[in-house]
Structures are given as structure tokens and as C-alpha cells.
Amino acid sequence: MKATPVLEIFGPTIQGEGMVIGRKTMFVRTGGCDYRCSWCDSAFTWDGSQKAAAMSAEAIYDKLKETGGEAFNHVTISGGNPAMHPGLGDLVELLQQHGIETAIETQGSIWNEWVKEIDEVTVSPKPPSSLMKTDWPRLDRYMEELQPRRDKALSLKVVVFDENDLKYAIDVHERYPDVTMYLQVGNDDTATPQVEKLRDHLLAKYEWLTEKVLQEERLNGVRVLPQLHTLLWGNKQGV
Amino acid sequence: MKATPVLEIFGPTIQGEGMVIGRKTMFVRTGGCDYRCSWCDSAFTWDGSQKAAAMSAEAIYDKLKETGGEAFNHVTISGGNPAMHPGLGDLVELLQQHGIETAIETQGSIWNEWVKEIDEVTVSPKPPSSLMKTDWPRLDRYMEELQPRRDKALSLKVVVFDENDLKYAIDVHERYPDVTMYLQVGNDDTATPQVEKLRDHLLAKYEWLTEKVLQEERLNGVRVLPQLHTLLWGNKQGV
Numbered sequence: 001m002k003a004t005p006v007l008e009i010f011g012p013t014i015q016g017e018g019m020v021i022g023r024k025t026m027f028v029r030t031g032g033c034d035y036r037c038s039w040c041d042s043a044f045t046w047d048g049s050q051k052a053a054a055m056s057a058e059a060i061y062d063k064l065k066e067t068g069g070e071a072f073n074h075v076t077i078s079g080g081n082p083a084m085h086p087g088l089g090d091l092v093e094l095l096q097q098h099g100i101e102t103a104i105e106t107q108g109s110i111w112n113e114w115v116k117e118i119d120e121v122t123v124s125p126k127p128p129s130s131l132m133k134t135d136w137p138r139l140d141r142y143m144e145e146l147q148p149r150r151d152k153a154l155s156l157k158v159v160v161f162d163e164n165d166l167k168y169a170i171d172v173h174e175r176y177p178d179v180t181m182y183l184q185v186g187n188d189d190t191a192t193p194q195v196e197k198l199r200d201h202l203l204a205k206y207e208w209l210t211e212k213v214l215q216e217e218r219l220n221g222v223r224v225l226p227q228l229h230t231l232l233w234g235n236k237q238g239v
Numbered sequence: 240m241k242a243t244p245v246l247e248i249f250g251p252t253i254q255g256e257g258m259v260i261g262r263k264t265m266f267v268r269t270g271g272c273d274y275r276c277s278w279c280d281s282a283f284t285w286d287g288s289q290k291a292a293a294m295s296a297e298a299i300y301d302k303l304k305e306t307g308g309e310a311f312n313h314v315t316i317s318g319g320n321p322a323m324h325p326g327l328g329d330l331v332e333l334l335q336q337h338g339i340e341t342a343i344e345t346q347g348s349i350w351n352e353w354v355k356e357i358d359e360v361t362v363s364p365k366p367p368s369s370l371m372k373t374d375w376p377r378l379d380r381y382m383e384e385l386q387p388r389r390d391k392a393l394s395l396k397v398v399v400f401d402e403n404d405l406k407y408a409i410d411v412h413e414r415y416p417d418v419t420m421y422l423q424v425g426n427d428d429t430a431t432p433q434v435e436k437l438r439d440h441l442l443a444k445y446e447w448l449t450e451k452v453l454q455e456e457r458l459n460g461v462r463v464l465p466q467l468h469t470l471l472w473g474n475k476q477g478v
């Protein structure tokens with residue numbers, strides 16, 4: 001039995017971003033990340049500020065049912081980088097056995113076979129503002145592994161803070177033109193407790209990003225989205 | 240040559256709602272509707288307040304290119320009820336020939352064969368608060384026509400203003416359980432020019448709808464979304 005470090009299990013709530021936006025889902029947030037993005041909005045998963053519990057697939061499943069009851073049929077596995085953990089393969093299988101769909105988001109740096117079994121995979125390579133460097137050949141192999149899956153969905157997501165990030169997003173889109181691409185406004189104020197102020201600020205940034213995309217012929221096929229949970233609940237954790 | 244009454248052609252902008260949310264798209268808004276929803280947010284398409292131009296498919300296409308240039312590859316056909324107009328079949332064909340994808344939203348009351356050719360069809364039956372009555376056998380036939388399409392997407396969307404509408408949404412979801420369903424917050428203030436006030440009001444309503452859905456076991460598979468363009472630009476027409 002392979003245990004997985006888990007930081008929080010919560011929901012049901014609404015998936016606030018990306019390809020599954022608006023979907024009612026539970027969240028399992030794992031600890032640990034091979035990246036250190038400058039603007040990471042879940043740094044508590046790797047900076048030592050919160051302690052993870054080592055949990056088996058069965059224990060995670062039990063906790064999901066205890067928390068969400070019968071009011072969900074979808075689970076989002078989030079991090080950190082959840083694709084680091086081999087033990088999650090058992091969880092995905094267990095959820096499938098119970099007819100529960102799964103989604104994951106990962107930067108595409110570490111491969112585990114079970115990622116293939118996830119219904120909705122979002123690969124989110126990190127733009128220059130993160131201060132991380134993309135290993136392109138590795139990302140190519142990641143996308144190759146995921147592209148031939150039947151009845152399962154794949155998307156790319158790039159968080160955009162500035163013009164440089166936007167250039168990076170264009171590179172990603174041109175490299176994988178057949179994969180649906182989401183652009184997301186970066187939240188540059190992950191500390192403020194003031195929801196209304198944050199809301200107006202982020203919608204102004206969303207409008208900026210929208211305008212850029214509308215003018216850019218190389219981004220005709222993309223989708224631009226805000227983070228709905230941040231608009232609703234600000235920077236609160238566990239919602 | 241069958242002409243279609245067109246009220247506005249604009250874009251590129253962002254699709255603010257439903258299954259194509261966030262996608263960069265052009266809009267063609269047709270005149271005329273067989274419904275008279277109490278809260279219609281595009282009553283100008285049928286109440287005589289604005290005059291439609293009779294346009295051929297070619298004229299619509301030329302106007303799209305004149306307005307959007309090379310900065311789009313997706314067109315949303317909107318209304319009114321666009322499915323009323325037989326002449327749009329030629330437009331859809333013309334757009335396909337140019338590699339441009341199409342989306343439509345219709346209440347599912349009037350069938351035209353060309354609807355089958357649309358890449359993303361949103362069928363949006365109207366809940367009790369609209370004061371319209373759903374013709375269920377007719378809607379059944381509509382859904383049957385659209386379900387076997389390959390490589391094309393179908394969704395249902397119900398706008399929810401109150402508890403009664405939510406009950407209606409559950410009925411729709413249980414009647415067509417295999418079709419992805421979107422719930423959307425109704426905009427009950429289509430007149431105010433104050434964007435910030437409207438924004439906070441609509442997000443409060445979105446939170447209310449979200450809470451309801453999260454508790455409701457019969458709505459496990461649905462997606463709940465706000466209208467992004469209204470959050471950004473309020474009640475302005477043509478954005």
C-alpha cells in the first residue's frame with residue numbers, strides 16, 4: 001500500500017477554473033511540488049507551513065464520502081503537483097469503480113501511468129513570471145502520452161501575469177495546436193482578505209487579458225477565463 | 240437566396256456563458272423569436288425597438304470578415320431564436336468552408352436541419368419564471384435529432400432565477416441525463432448602467448445558486464456558471 005501525502009479534502013464546491021469550470025466537484029489536495037513558482041497560490045503544499053497526512057487510497061475515499069456524502073460524482077485531484085504520487089493510481093481506480101469522474105491539474109513535469117486514467121487532464125506549463133524553466137522535450141512526451149486517449153479530455157492552461165507570459169502562451173499554443181488551450185488571469189494578490197477589492201482588481205486584469213487575446217490572431221482558438229472561486233470567495237483556503 | 244433578419248454583427252469578443260465560455264468568438268444576432276420570456280435580455284430582437292437588416296449568407300460573412308479581420312475562427316449565432324431562419328444553413332456552410340467553427344443557442348422549439356451542422360449546440364429550455372411553457376414532446380424530438388452527432392457537442396442550459404426554476408432544471412437534467420447541463424444565474428436587472436453594483440449583485444446570486452446546487456444530489460453532474468460578459472461590461476449591448 002502506497003500512502004499519499006494529503007493536505008486537504010473538501011467539497012462539494014465548484015471548480016473555479018479551466019476546462020471543468022463550474023462543475024460541482026470534491027477536491028483532494030496533495031502535498032509536495034517539484035516546482036517553486038514565484039506566485040504559487042498553494043505554497044502551503046510545499047513550504048512546510050502545513051503538515052500533510054499520509055493516506056491510503058481507501059482512507060482518501062472514505063474521507064471524501066464522509067465529507068461529501070451523496071452530493072458529488074466528480075473529484076478533482078490538485079496540489080502541489082499531484083502527478084508526483086504513485087499511490088493515487090489506486091484512488092483513481094477506486095473512484096472509477098464507484099462511477100465517480102476525476103480531473104487533475106499538473107505542470108507536466110513528472111509522469112505516472114495513472115494520469116492516463118483521469119477523465120479531464122489539464123496540463124499547465126508555467127510561464128516566465130513563475131521563474132521556472134519549461135523542459136520542452138519532457139512536456140512533448142507528456143502531451144504525446146495523453147493525446148491518444150478515447151472518451152477522455154485533455155487541455156492546456158497557462159496562467160498569464162504579463163506580456164512575457166502571453167508570448168509564452170502563444171508558443172505553447174503553436175506547439176500543441178490541436179489541444180484546447182485555456183488562458184487564465186494570474187492572481188497577483190494572494191494575501192488580501194478584501195473580497196470586493198480583489199474582485200474588481202481581478203476583473204480589470206481579466207479585461208486586460210481578454211483585450212490582448214481578442215487582438216492576437218495567433219490566439220484565435222483559445223479560451224480566456226477568470227478564477228470563479230476567487231471572484232466569489234477571495235483568497236480563502238478550502239472552498 | 241434566403242435572407243435572414245440580422246440585428247447586429249460584432250466581435251471578436253469572449254463568449255460569456257455556457258459550454259463555450261471564455262472562447263474568442265464573433266456574434267451574429269438574428270431578429271425574431273417565437274417566445275416572449277418575461278425577463279428576456281435581448282427583447283430588442285423582437286419588440287420592434289430595433290430594425291433588422293435582411294442579409295444573405297454572403298453578406299453576413301463579408302460583414303464578419305470586415306469587422307473581425309483575421310482575429311477569429313469561431314462564430315456564435317444568437318438571437319432571438321436563430322433556429323427560426325432557414326437561410327442560416329447557407330451561412331453555416333460558408334463558415335465551414337472557411338474553417339470557422341460555429342455555436343448556437345436556441346430554446347429548442349423550432350427545428351431546422353442546419354442546426355445539426357453546428358459544432359456546439361446549446362439547447363436552453365425556459366424555466367417557469369420566463370412565463371413560457373415547455374412543449375416537452377417537441378423538446379424530446381429536438382434532443383433526439385442532435386444526440387447522435389459525431390465530433391460535435393451538445394449541451395443544455397437553464398437560466399435560474401428562483402427555487403421554482405431550480406426544480407424545473409432538475410426535471411430537465413433527469414429527462415436528459417446524458418447531456419451536459421449548465422445552470423446560469425438569471426440577470427434580474429437588465430436596465431442598470433452601474434457595472435460595479437450589478438457585478439456584486441450577480442455574484443451574490445451566483446453564490447446562492449452554487450450553494451443550492453452543491454446541496455442537491457440530483458444535480459451532481461451539472462455545471463454552474465455566471466455570465467462573464469455581464470460581470471465585465473454590465474448590460475451594454477454589442478460586446
Ligand code: SF4
Binds near residue numbers: 043
Ligand atoms: S507548479 Fe503549481 S503548486 Fe507547484 S509551485 Fe508552481 S503553482 Fe505552486
Ligand code: SF4
Binds near residue numbers: 278319
Ligand atoms: S427565447 Fe430567448 S430571445 Fe426569445 S424571448 Fe426568451 S430569452 Fe428572449
